[in-house]
Amino acid sequence: MIHNSTINQQINHRSIRKFKDQTLSAEQLNTLYTVFQHTATSMFMQNATMLHITDEGKRAKIRELCGQKYVGAEGDLFVFVVDLYRNQQIRRQLGKDDGRVHTTDIFFQGMDDTLLAWQNVANAVESMNLGYVPLGTINDHPLKMLDVLDLPKLTFPALGMQVGIPDQEPQLKPRLPLAFTTFENEYPRDFKVVDLKDYDQVVTTYYDLRDANRRIDSFTKQITGDKLNDKRIDRDELPELLHKQELCLDWK
Amino acid sequence: MIHNSTINQQINHRSIRKFKDQTLSAEQLNTLYTVFQHTATSMFMQNATMLHITDEGKRAKIRELCGQKYVGAEGDLFVFVVDLYRNQQIRRQLGKDDGRVHTTDIFFQGMDDTLLAWQNVANAVESMNLGYVPLGTINDHPLKMLDVLDLPKLTFPALGMQVGIPDQEPQLKPRLPLAFTTFENEYPRDFKVVDLKDYDQVVTTYYDLRDANRRIDSFTKQITGDKLNDKRIDRDELPELLHKQELCLDWK
Numbered sequence: 001m002i003h004n005s006t007i008n009q010q011i012n013h014r015s016i017r018k019f020k021d022q023t024l025s026a027e028q029l030n031t032l033y034t035v036f037q038h039t040a041t042s043m044f045m046q047n048a049t050m051l052h053i054t055d056e057g058k059r060a061k062i063r064e065l066c067g068q069k070y071v072g073a074e075g076d077l078f079v080f081v082v083d084l085y086r087n088q089q090i091r092r093q094l095g096k097d098d099g100r101v102h103t104t105d106i107f108f109q110g111m112d113d114t115l116l117a118w119q120n121v122a123n124a125v126e127s128m129n130l131g132y133v134p135l136g137t138i139n140d141h142p143l144k145m146l147d148v149l150d151l152p153k154l155t156f157p158a159l160g161m162q163v164g165i166p167d168q169e170p171q172l173k174p175r176l177p178l179a180f181t182t183f184e185n186e187y188p189r190d191f192k193v194v195d196l197k198d199y200d201q202v203v204t205t206y207y208d209l210r211d212a213n214r215r216i217d218s219f220t221k222q223i224t225g226d227k228l229n230d231k232r233i234d235r236d237e238l239p240e241l242l243h244k245q246e247l248c249l250d251w252k
Numbered sequence: 253m254i255h256n257s258t259i260n261q262q263i264n265h266r267s268i269r270k271f272k273d274q275t276l277s278a279e280q281l282n283t284l285y286t287v288f289q290h291t292a293t294s295m296f297m298q299n300a301t302m303l304h305i306t307d308e309g310k311r312a313k314i315r316e317l318c319g320q321k322y323v324g325a326e327g328d329l330f331v332f333v334v335d336l337y338r339n340q341q342i343r344r345q346l347g348k349d350d351g352r353v354h355t356t357d358i359f360f361q362g363m364d365d366t367l368l369a370w371q372n373v374a375n376a377v378e379s380m381n382l383g384y385v386p387l388g389t390i391n392d393h394p395l396k397m398l399d400v401l402d403l404p405k406l407t408f409p410a411l412g413m414q415v416g417i418p419d420q421e422p423q424l425k426p427r428l429p430l431a432f433t434t435f436e437n438e439y440p441r442d443f444k445v446v447d448l449k450d451y452d453q454v455v456t457t458y459y460d461l462r463d464a465n466r467r468i469d470s471f472t473k474q475i476t477g478d479k480l481n482d483k484r485i486d487r488d489e490l491p492e493l494l495h496k497q498e499l500c501l502d503w504k
Contacts, residue, residue: 002283006258006379010287010372031254033434035262037427040374042388043479044471046428055437086432086443090475093445099480105487106480109388111363112411116386119371120262122292127258134368136294136361152441159364175289176298180338182285185307189404191338193345219296223342227295228351228358235357239503251491251503 009126014172016131017068019075019164023054028128029076032163035124039117047110048117049083049155052076061148066137066160075164079138080118082110084247085154101154102249107242114158125163135160141234142241153246171210174202176219196220261378266424268383269320271327271416275306280380281328284415287376291369299362300369301335301407304328313400318389318412327416331390332370334362336499337406353406354501359494366410377415387412393486394493405498423462426454428471448472 024032029052036050053059059072062079071077084101091099100106118134125132138145138160149157177199180191200218207216217225242248276284281304288302305311311324314331323329336353343351352358370386377384390397390412401409429451432443452470459468469477494500 001286002279002380004257004379006261007283007287007376009258010376011290013290013292015292027254030430031259033430034253035259037430037433038263038265039371040265040267040386041427042386044425044474045479046433048433049439050434051439052434052436058437081439083433085441087475087480089443090445090448090472091480094472094476096476097482099482101480103488104490105391105485108391108490112367112386112388115364115367116371116374119291119368120375122368123372123375124259124262127256128254134292134294134364136364139357139360149439151439155439173296175293178282178285178289181289181298181300181335182302182304184304185310187301187303187333187401187403187407189337191341193342196342220342220346222296223339224346224348227297228339228343228353230349230351233357236355236502238356238360239500248491250488 006123006127010123012172013126014170015133016164016166016168016170017070017133018166018168019070019131019162020167021074022165024076024163031128032121032124036117036121039113039120041113042109045087045109046113047083047087048114049081050117051079051081051149053079058148062145065141065145065148066135067140068135068137070133070162071135071137071160072162075162078161078163079149079157080114080159080161081151082107082114082156082158083154084110085152088154102246104248104251107247111158118159118161122161130163131166132161132163135162139235139238142237146241156242156245156247171206174199174206193220258375258379262375264424265378266422267385268416268418268420268422269322269385270418270420271322271383271414272419273326274417276328276415283380284373284376288369288373291365291372293365294361297339297361298365299335299339300366301333302369303331303333303401305331310400314397317393317397317400318387319392320387320389322385323387323389323412323414327414330413330415331401331409332366332411332413333403334359334366334408334410335406336362337404340406354498356500356503359499363410370411370413374413382415383418384413384415387414391487391490394489398493408494408497408499423458426451426458445472
């Protein structure tokens with residue numbers, strides 16, 4: 001294992017859900033923006049936008065839709081947006097039709113740009129001894145969130161991030177052993193759930209130590225439980241939302 | 253602007269397309285795997301897999317489909333895969349139905365996991381003074397690539413990466429000014445293409461200095477040109493490919 005300051009931060013990553021009551025300095029904010037800006041981008045299209053939500057009313061509405069009390073509370077709230085609107089505008093204002101901006105292909109390239117930029121910013125955050133939590137809940141109620149963010153067509157809020165000065169020191173969450181997630185040449189189809197027995201025990205111990213009052217679930221219990229059980233939820237509005245945004249119109 | 257070793261690497265990122273003829277050491281490889289493993293993951297589902305392609309025959313086929321001579325040539329080739337197969341297997345082997353693994357929602361969460369892990373690995377690569385180039389071309393011919401990679405249902409190769417010891421020193425590619433990509437609270441709809449005049453000049457100068465024999469395009473010329481012009485290409489197989497993979501089955 002090779003160690004340097006970047007890698008040490010990466011392998012010690014924890015999500016932070018409790019922040020001190022302090023916001024980013026202008027210099028810190030500008031640094032995160034600059035890192036965002038320099039992320040690799042597919043075909044040089046630069047299909048990503050980063051929103052900083054500081055308005056209290058808007059933060060409260062986002063917090064409510066996300067259903068997590070730390071969203072838009074202490075620290076700074078960001079939303080990373082797949083953005084094909086900008087390039088559509090360039091084409092239209094220069095007398096061209098929309099071309100391929102409504103295709104699934106270009107949307108997926110925008111997802112690449114946006115999510116790569118997200119993690120790049122996340123690593124910059126931790127390098128400054130700040131912490132973050134990913135906000136996948138930004139899409140718990142996609143149609144309502146779109147109204148709150150008031151975004152134009154051809155944009156899609158992919159993922160949020162709450163950033164701040166950590167006010168907790170969570171334990172490192174144990175991940176699947178590499179033998180289950182990294183492979184050479186061939187993807188092995190002969191996965192056996194019994195081989196996860198040791199890992200399940202490690203996960204159970206982690207929860208046990210983290211909070212004695214909390215329900216303790218092994219990894220396989222979680223995967224066979226509520227989070228993947230069949231049900232209809234607002235997150236299933238995603239295809240409808242993307243079409244409403246005139247994205248992926250070739251997906252029928 | 254705040255500087256540290258992580259951030260300095262991020263803001264000086266260039267794609268490397270020429271590598272020395274040397275592969276990663278076992279320790280370097282294991283380090284990248286460990287960083288991959290510790291990336292944030294949506295709902296703790298760990299829906300990402302990292303493939304290391306070392307087989308020469310497979311590398312040649314991937315190179316041909318990607319249409320770039322540096323793919324699978326000097327250095328190491330990786331493919332980052334959205335992987336819902338593993339969790340489906342856990343559910344099935346423990347007597348549960350597939351639940352939500354075929355939904356767009358869960359697929360998008362898998363995209364989050366996979367692309368965040370991609371950028372995390374990319375930052376680790378640069379922290380070791382190695383270089384990389386993103387391989388979006390992994391999806392230039394989606395159906396054929398799936399055959400070459402021989403992946404099971406419920407997986408999707410999202411993005412590739414060629415890694416190695418840099419054998420070139422490219423110039424830093426100028427990005428859109430922050431005023432066009434980062435906003436506070438409100439997304440501004442009043443985008444004006446004339447405001448990109450200065451940036452277009454910067455991009456033109458960059459190409460001019462990079463290679464006198466190469467076509468010189470400003471940013472807006474690229475966006476209004478071939479890369480976004482209407483046409484039917486194999487990349488438009490993406491929706492078909494995902495359904496073939498039994499992903500996003502709720503997207504009709």
